[in-house]
Amino acid sequence: xxxxxxxxxxxxxxxxxxxxxxxxxxxxxxxxxxxxxxxxxxxxxxxxxxxxxxxxxxxxxxxxxxxxxxxxxxxxxxxxxxxxxxxxxxxxxxxxxxxxxxxxxxxxxxxxxxxxxxxxxxxxxxxxxxxxxxxxxxxxxxxxxxxxxxxxxxxxxxxxxxxxxxxxxxxxxx
Amino acid sequence: xxxxxxxxxxxxxxxxxxxxxxxxxxxxxxxxxxxxxxxxxxxxxxxxxxxxxxxxxxxxxxxxxxxxxxxxxxxxxxxxxxxxxxxxxxxxxxxxxxxxxxxxxxxxxxxxxxxxxxxxxxxxxxxxxxxxxxxxxxxxxxxxxxxxxxxxxxxxxxxxxxxxxxxxxxxxxxxxxxxxxxxxxxxxxxxxxxxxxxxxxxxxxxxxxxxxxxxxxxxxxxxxxxxxxxxxxxxxxxxxxxxxxxxxxxxxxxxxxxxxxxxxxxxxxxxxxxxxxxxxxxxxxxxxxxx
Numbered sequence: 001x002x003x004x005x006x007x008x009x010x011x012x013x014x015x016x017x018x019x020x021x022x023x024x025x026x027x028x029x030x031x032x033x034x035x036x037x038x039x040x041x042x043x044x045x046x047x048x049x050x051x052x053x054x055x056x057x058x059x060x061x062x063x064x065x066x067x068x069x070x071x072x073x074x075x076x077x078x079x080x081x082x083x084x085x086x087x088x089x090x091x092x093x094x095x096x097x098x099x100x101x102x103x104x105x106x107x108x109x110x111x112x113x114x115x116x117x118x119x120x121x122x123x124x125x126x127x128x129x130x131x132x133x134x135x136x137x138x139x140x141x142x143x144x145x146x147x148x149x150x151x152x153x154x155x156x157x158x159x160x161x162x163x164x165x166x167x168x169x170x171x172x173x174x
Numbered sequence: 175x176x177x178x179x180x181x182x183x184x185x186x187x188x189x190x191x192x193x194x195x196x197x198x199x200x201x202x203x204x205x206x207x208x209x210x211x212x213x214x215x216x217x218x219x220x221x222x223x224x225x226x227x228x229x230x231x232x233x234x235x236x237x238x239x240x241x242x243x244x245x246x247x248x249x250x251x252x253x254x255x256x257x258x259x260x261x262x263x264x265x266x267x268x269x270x271x272x273x274x275x276x277x278x279x280x281x282x283x284x285x286x287x288x289x290x291x292x293x294x295x296x297x298x299x300x301x302x303x304x305x306x307x308x309x310x311x312x313x314x315x316x317x318x319x320x321x322x323x324x325x326x327x328x329x330x331x332x333x334x335x336x337x338x339x340x341x342x343x344x345x346x347x348x349x350x351x352x353x354x355x356x357x358x359x360x361x362x363x364x365x366x367x368x369x370x371x372x373x374x375x376x377x378x379x380x381x382x383x384x385x386x387x388x389x390x391x392x393x394x395x396x397x398x399x400x401x402x403x404x405x406x407x408x409x410x411x412x413x414x415x416x417x418x419x420x421x422x423x424x425x426x427x428x429x430x431x432x433x434x435x436x437x438x439x440x441x442x443x444x445x446x447x448x449x450x451x452x453x454x455x456x457x458x459x460x461x462x463x464x465x
Contacts, residue, residue, distance in 0.1 A: 034236055064193060077219065078310060079340075079341065090190065094194075133376075135375065
């Protein structure tokens with residue numbers, strides 16, 4: 001790499017596989033939720049946490065393949081509109097471009113990126129849902145899902161950091 | 175080399191476009207289509223079930239903490255209310271016993287069959303997953319076709335009807351809740367006997383539509399399943415009528431949005447429509463054939 005050059009980091013398959021499997025697990029978890037304060041907080045936005053911290057050096061084609069399949073898997077698991085989650089995942093990943101972000105994460109940058117992801121995902125979900133059902137989404141449910149995912153963000157970051165340190169804190173996993 | 179490694183360049187951009195188009199195509203194929211479950215959906219549901227069951231253990235513990243706090247706060251008021259209710263129910267029980275005796279006597283005289291068709295057998299199930307999304311409201315149960323659960327079977331909680339089974343694998347079943355956009359069931363008012371269709375519309379209070387006699391529906395009416403659709407037995411507790419916005423009527427569901435843990439499936443067999451070549455016993459006796 002030359003000084004001040006605009007060369008993207010080399011792409012690796014293992015980080016893409018690891019992140020892909022994590023996305024599948026997060027997709028399965030969306031079936032669940034927790035009842036607190038007399039209302040239900042669904043885990044629908046948890047897969048977006050995985051997308052938000054997607055490894056920078058993950059092979060892009062392999063990543064895309066996993067992200068698309070994980071979206072379809074999530075829709076089958078939740079009994080939702082087939083293609084809705086895959087569209088959300090693919091668009092979020094495509095627009096956020098993990099290969100361009102900084103490593104390690106800056107808290108403010110991560111926060112802003114998370115807000116953008118939540119906004120984008122809500123918009124795509126609402127539009128695609130309206131297209132299929134001709135009814136607007138339940139915004140209260142969306143809001144609660146965002147809240148619970150946002151509360152999980154620091155935990156996921158700690159978990160990710162712990163795992164990265166166990167794997168020799170390699171640049172590939174950042 | 176550098177050109178090939180450009181972020182989102184070339185093949186990646188093309189693949190991204192293909193996946194976006196494919197997802198959009200899948201979505202558009204479901205517009206206005208009837209909800210049908212595929213083998214892949216059932217298989218995914220079966221795959222996900224063990225993970226969700228394992229995850230349910232710590233989640234129920236967390237839920238227990240919150241519900242304990244709430245229960246303790248309202249324990250005194252609840253106790254007072256329950257004592258009043260017990261006193262009222264004792265009086266009602268006495269009246270009910272008298273009426274039951276009277277009705278049994280009338281039935282014996284008239285020879286009528288007044289069974290409600292609600293199956294006595296119950297299949298106990300645990301709600302291991304609950305999808306409460308912006309467009310989908312469903313439950314995942316830990317029982318399936320191995321336990322004799324079939325598509326269309328009603329699912330009840332201690333409070334009332336929760337929904338019906340829309341998808342059943344060997345060990346899991348998916349339940350469409352009454353508040354889901356795709357849910358439509360035939361209901362009747364206990365007070366007036368007027369019928370309507372209870373349609374889920376993505377809100378906690380589903381609306382009453384296609385009301386047979388609008389004037390016979392008022393807020394406060396108790397709503398039960400009418401059995402007119404042939405899918406659910408008559409008499410399942412659904413909820414109470416409330417006034418909605420824009421003058422419409424809605425139903426506050428008895429099963430509500432309360433936390434669901436244990437539920438039961440009623441193995442009800444839907445009424446089959448007679449086929450063209452099949453004669454009813456009345457028609458057979460009319461033309462002099464023995465059944």
